[in-house]
Amino acid sequence: MSAQLEALARSVRVAARALGRAGLVHAYxxxxARIDAASFLVAPSRPLGLVRPGERCTVVPLEGELPEGxxxxxxxxxxxxxRRPDVGGVARIQPPKLMSLSVLGRTPLARHGFGAYFHPQPPLWDDPLLLRSDVQARRLAEQLGDARAIVMRGNGAVTAGQSLQAAVVLAWYLEDAARVELDCLSAAAHTLPTCLSEEQxxxxxxWNGRLLERMWDYLTAGDAELD
Incomplete structure (x- = not known):
């Protein structure tokens, strides 16, 4: 593995453990992270919080079958x-607040700053079954469109960022938006706050003001593979 690819693999492992520490994934x-126009690098096929420093990641081509394992x-x-040349990183997550909201057939509205990244709200993949076929995957990606995330009813969510770091940060933002949405829904209807406008x-x-970098530092603090 080249030095450049190994550096990317380290980022994937750091991201995997960050998602685990933040409770955004569990056993699943x-x-x-994208390598180039023809391939990407995926984390080891195990609970992300248990990925070991130096553990092998797998190169996956955009064409052909998925590699064994x-x-x-x-x-x-x-x-x-x-479909999205702008996307450099993807996270498949299982955050608890979002899971609860999704089984109601809802996704979080843009009610506060973190929710604004998904304005007006993430699309809902309204199928609770496991997604195991190319046809399903194509349909989900098509429904995602240009959005930064898609919520899967009773099955978590997927975030897509310009980098893997962005996808991880967006995962945290999405869960916080779900927390706020559930808190609002538990209040009386007349107390529901207004949502942010499209312009707001x-x-x-x-990402100005190092917003991405600061959240990434927060989520990865103390990781064994960071200097």
Missing amino acids: GHCS VLPEVRIHREIYR SAVRAT
């Missing part, structure tokens, strides 16, 4: 990378 979940749902990553969300959903 996976993450990946790669989890079936990684085909979701493949379809997103095929466009201004608020920024």
Whole structure:
């Protein structure tokens, strides 16, 4: 493995453990980073919080079959990378608040700053079954469109960022948006706050001021593979 690819693999492992520490995945979940226009690198096929320093990640081509040992749902990553050249990282997550919201057939509205990144709200993949076929993966990627995340009813979510770091940060933002949404739904209807407008969300959903870097530092603090 080249030094460049090994550096990317280290980022994938760090991201995997960050998702685990933050409670955004448990026994299930996976993450990946784009290598180039023809391939991406996916985390080891085990609980992300248990990925070991130096553990081997797998190169997955955008064309052809999934490599042996790669989890079936990684085909979701493949379809997103095929359709979205702007995407550099994908996270398949199982956050608890979002899971509860999704079984109600809802996704979080843009009610606060972190929700603005998904304005007006993430699309809902309204199928609770496991996604194990190329046809399903293609349909999910098509429904995702240009959005930063898609919520899967009773089955977590997928985030897509310009980098894997962004996908991980968006995963945290998405779970926080779900927390706020559930809190609002538990209040009386007349107390529900207004949502951010499209214009407000466009201004608020920024990475300026090292917003991405600061959250990434927060989520990865103390990781064994960071200097």
